[in-house]
Amino acid sequence: xxxxxxVTSGKGGVGKTTTSAAISSGIAMRGHKTAVIDFDIxxxxxxxxxxxxxxxxxxxxxxxxxxxxxxxxxxxDKRAENLYILPASQTRDxxxxxxxxxxxxxxxxxxxxxxxxxxxxxxxxxxGAFMAMYFADMAIVVANPEVSSVxxxxxxxxxxxxxxxxxxxxxxxxxxxxxTRYNPERVEKGEMLGVKDVEEILxxxxxxxxxxxxxxxxxxxxxxxxxxxxxxxxGQAYSDAVARILxxxxxxxxxSVEQKGLFQRLFRRSA
Amino acid sequence: xxxxxxxxxxxxxxxxxxxxxxxxxxxxxxxxxRFDAVDFEQQLRDKAxxxxxxxxxxxxxxxFDDFAGEVDTLALADILTICxxxxxxxVALRSGVESLEQQAKALSLAIMPASRVKPAPDLQIExxxxxxxxxxxxxxxxxxxxxxPTEPCQLELSPTDHVEINHSPSKIITTxxxxxxxVYAPGGDLIIMAAVSAGAEVLADGNIHVYGALRGRALxxxxxxxxxxxxxxxxxxxxVSIAGTFKVDEDLRKEHWKMPVQVGLDEQTLSITPLV
Ligand SMILES: Nc1ncnc2c1ncn2[C@@H]1O[C@H](COP(=O)(O)OP(=O)(O)OP(=O)(O)O)[C@@H](O)[C@H]1O
Ligand SMILES: [Mg+2]
Numbered sequence: 001x002x003x004x005x006x007v008t009s010g011k012g013g014v015g016k017t018t019t020s021a022a023i024s025s026g027i028a029m030r031g032h033k034t035a036v037i038d039f040d041i042x043x044x045x046x047x048x049x050x051x052x053x054x055x056x057x058x059x060x061x062x063x064x065x066x067x068x069x070x071x072x073x074x075x076x077d078k079r080a081e082n083l084y085i086l087p088a089s090q091t092r093d094x095x096x097x098x099x100x101x102x103x104x105x106x107x108x109x110x111x112x113x114x115x116x117x118x119x120x121x122x123x124x125x126x127x128g129a130f131m132a133m134y135f136a137d138m139a140i141v142v143a144n145p146e147v148s149s150v151x152x153x154x155x156x157x158x159x160x161x162x163x164x165x166x167x168x169x170x171x172x173x174x175x176x177x178x179x180t181r182y183n184p185e186r187v188e189k190g191e192m193l194g195v196k197d198v199e200e201i202l203x204x205x206x207x208x209x210x211x212x213x214x215x216x217x218x219x220x221x222x223x224x225x226x227x228x229x230x231x232x233x234x235g236q237a238y239s240d241a242v243a244r245i246l247x248x249x250x251x252x253x254x255x256s257v258e259q260k261g262l263f264q265r266l267f268r269r270s271a
Numbered sequence: 272x273x274x275x276x277x278x279x280x281x282x283x284x285x286x287x288x289x290x291x292x293x294x295x296x297x298x299x300x301x302x303x304x305r306f307d308a309v310d311f312e313q314q315l316r317d318k319a320x321x322x323x324x325x326x327x328x329x330x331x332x333x334x335f336d337d338f339a340g341e342v343d344t345l346a347l348a349d350i351l352t353i354c355x356x357x358x359x360x361x362v363a364l365r366s367g368v369e370s371l372e373q374q375a376k377a378l379s380l381a382i383m384p385a386s387r388v389k390p391a392p393d394l395q396i397e398x399x400x401x402x403x404x405x406x407x408x409x410x411x412x413x414x415x416x417x418x419x420p421t422e423p424c425q426l427e428l429s430p431t432d433h434v435e436i437n438h439s440p441s442k443i444i445t446t447x448x449x450x451x452x453x454v455y456a457p458g459g460d461l462i463i464m465a466a467v468s469a470g471a472e473v474l475a476d477g478n479i480h481v482y483g484a485l486r487g488r489a490l491x492x493x494x495x496x497x498x499x500x501x502x503x504x505x506x507x508x509x510x511v512s513i514a515g516t517f518k519v520d521e522d523l524r525k526e527h528w529k530m531p532v533q534v535g536l537d538e539q540t541l542s543i544t545p546l547v
Contacts, residue, residue: 151450154468158449172446203447203466203483 002110004117005245006136008160010152012123014144015180018216019238020120021049021225023140026242028083029227032115035074037105038088039132040122041096047087050077051223061089064101070108079228084114097131106135125159134164138174138245140207144181145192150201153177157204176207178241183212184257195255208241210234211254297474297490299515301331301359304339308349315357324519326358332383335366342366347374441477448473448487455493469509478502484529490517492536501534502546516541 007020017040024036037060038046047053052075058068063086070086077083086105089096109117121132133139139160143153157175166173179198186192199206215232219225227242229235233254240250303311319326333350335342347364354361363381364371372382439458448454448463450470455461461475466483473479474490478500481489485503492499492514501511506527509520513536523543531546 151470155450155470157447158452158468158471161446161449162452201468201486 002106002114002117003138004106004119004136005138005140006119006121006133007140007142008121008129008133008156009123009142009149010125010129010156011144011149014142014149015210015216016123016142017046017049017120018220018226019140019142019178019180019210020046020118021220022227022235022238023242023245024083024116024118025077025080025225026227026239027116027118027245028077028080030242030246031082032246033082033113034080034116034118035084035086035109035114036118036120037086038120039097039128040120041088041128042090042093043122044088044090046120047075047085049220049223050085050225052077052085052087056087059087059089060105061092061096063105064097070105070112079224095127097128099131099134102131103135125155129156130159130163133160133173136160136164136173137166138176140176140178141202141204142178142180143198143202145179145183145187145194145198147193150193150198154202157202176205177202178207178210180210181212182209182254184255188257195252206252207244208237209252209255210237210241297493297512298362299329299331300334300365300495301354301361302334302337303350304337306338306340306345306350308353311350312353312356315353315359319357322519324521325517328358328360330360330362332363332365333361333380334364335368335371342368343370345371347371347378347380351378439476442475447483450487461491467503469507475499485511488512489534491534497536499536502532503534504531505529506532506534506543511541511543513541518543 005023007016007023009016020036024034028034036046036050038044039060040046041061044053044059047056055075058073060073062068063070063073074084074086077085106117119132119136122128133156139157141153141156143149160173160175161167164173177198179195182195183192187194195206195209211233213226213232213234215229216226216234219229219232219235226232226235227238237254240253243250331354333347335345351361361380363383364375365383366372367384375382439456441460441462442454442456443462443464444454445464447465448467448471450468453472453474454463455473456475456477456479458476460477460480461473462480462482463473464482467473467481467485467487467489469486471487472490473481473487474493476492476494476496476499479489479491479502481501481503483503484505484507485501486507486509488510489501489503489508490510490512491501495514497514497516499513501513506523507529508523510517511523511534512518513534516536516539518541527543527545532543533546534541534543536542
């Protein structure tokens with residue numbers, strides 16, 4: 001059985017695509033056959049972050065419309081052995097996604113032996129976001145440590161637990177929170193919400209805290225998901241999150257200034 | 272939840288210009304017990320001065336259930352003009368009185384069924400069967416738990432002159448109520464064993480219990496039960512209301528903020544007391 005994981009947020013630009021790329025790469029690197037689907041129809045950028053935009057021939061909408069089969073549309077990642085990318089269409093709009101079409105593609109992936117299917121949701125709470133979450137078994141809700149983002153995440157959690165297929169069947173979607181672009185210095189100065197504040201407001205399990213890091217931008221410009229950067233705190237934090245998704249107990253890090261200071265000292269010494 | 276009707280529009284590439292969705296909006300009743308244009312306007316003005324936030328194009332339902340005097344001679348148009356001048360927007364009439372309903376139609380007001388048990392067609396609407404101390408002109412406290420028109424048999428169960436509250440089972444929710452969600456417990460209590468987020472709304476005909484932080488809006492006794500209460504473990508609400516009498520965040524912050532409290536209606540004012 002494939003596990004379907006949606007990466008969602010409500011608010012835009014908080015790091016969903018960065019997270020989808022990192023998490024799908026990380027899970028695949030651990031040996032699981034993984035697909036990552038770009039649901040952001042019309043604004044595709046997952047393929048850019050994964051550096052495969054020049055290899056896109058067919059896309060998700062083509063497969064849904066029967067204009068191409070899944071095998072033709074899936075792009076094999078060059079870095080992670082078990083990873084495949086299903087890119088979004090650049091020319092269609094979000095309404096091209098239908099419940100039946102999405103369900104068919106997900107089922108076909110599962111039948112093909114994919115163990116994990118990561119769905120990169122568009123921002124907002126409209127059709128595209130709804131399609132991305134509808135079939136999810138698990139949701140990674142990405143939030144930045146600021147009030148508006150946390151409020152949107154709260155809203156998304158509500159929609160998830162009331163409108164997804166699991167919810168309709170009276171079950172719950174496994175939910176967790178990924179706090180990204182976290183900056184402990186700014187939290188200490190009171191300029192950002194702290195992990196504790198966000199956890200208290202959202203009352204949901206913390207999957208991880210990804211520190212704000214320049215390496216993320218660099219990685220996406222180079223088309224290498226940041227999880228491949230073993231030196232970078234953001235890459236390490238994503239690796240921890242992947243381990244937790246796979247059921248390992250890993251202590252949280254990168255949450256406080258001291259820790260970061262220690263990390264930097266170690267880093268400088270070994271460099 | 273009424274506001275979160277699942278939309279199945281997903282599969283239909285519609286070109287529809289609209290869609291109908293269920294919605295549930297708590298409305299304030301403006302119970303008018305006596306009408307004198309000057310007094311009415313002055314009292315509304317006083318209320319508006321006390322709670323300016325509320326008097327901003329706020330929809331209200333005009334009710335004449337407790338009107339003392341000749342309802343037939345009232346000119347709804349005058350009442351509307353005064354309401355408008357004070358930032359209230361009457362959207363509907365609740366009276367059951369023919370002459371008022373005629374006027375309401377001419378003024379494009381919606382007509383709500385009267386709050387009493389619907390009389391058989393040949394009966395007159397019963398007036399003033401309740402203790403007469405309830406004749407103040409404040410919003411909505413008066414119609415204590417009247418039986419719904421759809422359940423007339425309830426009446427036989429209660430020989431007292433206080434109409435009994437519907438004993439529907441309480442609604443128990445074990446998961447957080449998130450921003451944008453609305454939960455309503457018709458006819459009974461609402462028990463939430465988690466937090467109510469900012470931007471969420473919980474409503475009950477009876478009491479509301481929140482075993483967590485109350486950060487959103489909570490409205491108890493929405494059908495007018497002024498004995499309803501709200502209990503919560505941490506008061507951080509945007510609004511609390513009992514039978515239409517409410518306090519907003521600004522006022523709530525002054526006292527017992529982030530403390531376990533109960534909210535009840537004492538005379539015409541909300542009282543907030545710590546739970547010990
Ligand atoms: N941990 C981080 N540190 C620094 N920058 C980050 C981090 N995570 C994401 N970013 C940057 O934030 C921006 C938005 O990221 P991303 O595209 O992943 O967000 P998104 O949620 O997918 O956006 P959209 O809602 O538009 O789809 C990018 O420029 C990315 O490089
Ligand atoms: Mg994105």
